[in-house]
Amino acid sequence: MTSVPVIVVTAAVIERDGAFLVTRRLAGSHLEGCWEFPGGKCDPGEALEACLVREIREELDTGIAVGAEVFSAAHSYPDRTVQLHFFRADLVGMPRPVLGQEMRWARREELHELQFPPADSELIALLSGTAG
Secondary structure (H helix, E strand, O other): OOOOOEEEEEEEEOEEOOEEEEEEOOOOOOOOOOEEOOEEEOOOOOOHHHHHHHHHHHHHOOEEEEEEEEEEEEEEEOOEEEEEEEEEEEEEOOOOOOOOOOEEEEEHHHHHHOOOOHHHHHHHHHHHOOOO
């Protein structure tokens, strides 16, 4: 039996005026077309917060102030297991989608209407007030 790789991912939960900053995964990527909280894969040995700062700079050309971790989860896909770490964060500057990805502010009540990766479902429930 072959083991699947474990990928550590960080994501920023950025809220402004009751809406969350989300981006859409590009065509050709894993889970293409899904909306997600911006972030990405950690490099080996990279601290979670440092990863998140780097990824936001690469994807959205802005800085962030990383706050507390609000949620973490592991999710197994057929070809990989993803360990997700979601942190509250505040923007330091204006975000600009560098990679050509869609970006929008989604109101709390809209979150359940957007297609997110399966691994995000518990966080979406928590943020939209439908958990438990």
